[in-house]
Amino acid sequence: MFDNLTEKFQRTFKTLRGEAKLTENNIDFAMHEIRVALLEADVNFKVVKEFIDRVRTKCLGAEVMTALSPAQQVIAFVRDELIATLGDKEARIVYSKNPPSVFLIVGLQGSGKTTSTGKLAGWLMKNGHRPLLLSVDVYRPAAREQLAVVARDVNAKLYPGEGVNEPLKLAKAALREASLTGYDVLLVDTAGRLHVDEALMQELSMLKRELNPSEILFVADAMTGQDAVKSAAEFHELLGISGVLLTKLDGDARGGAALSIRAVTGQPIKFVGVGEKLDALEQFYPDRMVSRLLGMGDVLSLIEKAQETFDLKQAERLQEKLRKDEFSLADFRDQIQQMRKMGPLDKILGMLPQIGPMKDLKKANLDERELVRTEAIINSMTERERNHHQIINGQRRKRIARGSGTTVNQVNQVLKQYAQMRKMMKSVSGGLMGGKIPRNLSQFLPKN
């Protein structure tokens, strides 16, 4: 399903590319594909319908822009509209004028509130705040213990409230404690609850009235399907949420819930959770979400980055070399240098669509240090060795290892990787850095 989508999109737009301008026909065709893509991404079907209607109208009214192919035009409209829906700038975090500010963390069971509370504490501390943590989840077994452990792990202060089992009492006491001891943000982790649970929803209302929070963050799982609109709308109607924290984006869910929730509440996504570690919290960037929703990894941002770092000429030369089987160890080193320039490797790999050989690439467990080592090893080779890897015998391997401060084993490893890279790049006739991606996707880029 996942793999097909990217291909389908490419096919759709290849078809569209042949045509000179947008017509009702090719617009219908494109809208159909986009509808399926968004549904597949779990955007609520009503939200999809409204979205498609808006984009269609824009397409129909479009002036013929000679600078863009029809495919580019449609993509541009879809992209703009998605960004407009998701919010086109980073959302700000709101603090109250008189500290302590209170952030109320709410959401369904299992959405990731407690972990997110810990991450937020870490984030606040990094930004110069002194948060105090409180769990008012008196229901789920060991929920308060969980927050206590999480707080300890990020070195944040927890209000234990031992012996007290009433959310409201706990909240009042913790707020007092925060004011008295100079904590400027009180983070309140609440019990997960269903939006149809009237008693528990009332409890949230009361907490809100008592604490007057400056942020009410609705924590939603990126894997949520169609129901996201219902739960988010209910929480919003009752509490007036101020933002959304979307969790578990480190998986392969497309996260259509982001669009649905935004559409029904109008509130921005403020943070995304991208891992189980307590520093895996990022601010939300709408443009990254857009390509993810469309199932293209973060290809668009990758392209932007690639454009900044890559010399297209060089990429073409490389492609040529690959075709002629002349991809040398020196080229391999160039590639590694390029990659390092682009930023943390796992992030880059995370941006790629999970298709074909790219999938294996992600599993290859490449890490930064290894890249540095690889570079050192290749640097210790002679020019001739770099151009003719076959001549690197045992003797030479020993010398290279000594020269680079590594072991023969590690040298062998690099040569093996090089061989694999050659093979892989040949199989995708271009691969990651070889020009194939820019060529395939050049249709998504503005012509200049």
Added chain:
Amino acid sequence: MIPAGQDATEKKKSGFFSRLKNAVAKTRDVLNTPVEEIFTLKKAIDKSTLESLEMALLGADIGPATTSHLIEKIRDQASRQGLKDAAEVKSLIRNELLKVVRGETAHPVSLTQKPHVIIIVGVNGVGKTTTIGKLANQFRRDGRSVKICAADTFRAAAVEQLEIWGQRAGVEIVRQKHGADPSAVLFDALKASKAAHTDVVIVDTAGRLHTKHNLMQELEKMRRIAAREVEGAPHEVLLVIDAVTGQNGVQQAREFTKSAGVTGIVLTKLDGTAKGGVVVAIAKELNIPIQFVGVGEKIDDLIPFDAEEFVDSLFE
């Protein structure tokens, strides 16, 4: 698995869907779809009948692929043998769905082959630990001896949570310290269970995203340990899916099946407004039976899956 606590469950079953209906009725209609109307009216089938049907299926998380497959079938039938009215459409779509989803009590707990090993897997927060508490309670109430293996050694306070469920169910927990190798805890639990002739061992595992290669390999290793220590183990591997899950559920099922050899599904949190329709897409592709549904946070809130009631609830 032999449906534990059969009689208690019988009573609950009828209560469940009515409770479900009440819950749904209570929700202020945020985005109300007049789906029911398509089936109550004795009107001829037209484009709008199929459209509302499509919306109902999509809205239940059945997904665009399976939905359009089903709609095509209806359209086809309608034109070939002429479906008269909405009632016929309903029975047709119902039958199609019933062909796909089946509730099954797959592996009977053997009394000679002890212990019967059940591993519970799934992504983070779906309700694995809670389901284990409920299951353990049912087995124990049925007169089986049960041990729970605390192999989620990763999440903060996971073992403490399980301990509380163990106490509620009156079942012993086998645990090690936080951060221990899950396979080592499993080994301990199996050893203790063999020595004590325990009937059933239920293994809690840490929630993991199916995209995390090394964590999925950890499950493969646990399988191997189980197989080495107890003949035929694991006898069951239950994948827990949260009813709010969208299309990613299919990918979860694929990957967990690959690594852990899933034998059945537990669909949790059906007490909310989510329909859990993604299990239709899962069942269609992977042919995995759905064994239980979770309908709340209390110890009795786990009931055997009933395909007919489930299918009917998709349209309510």
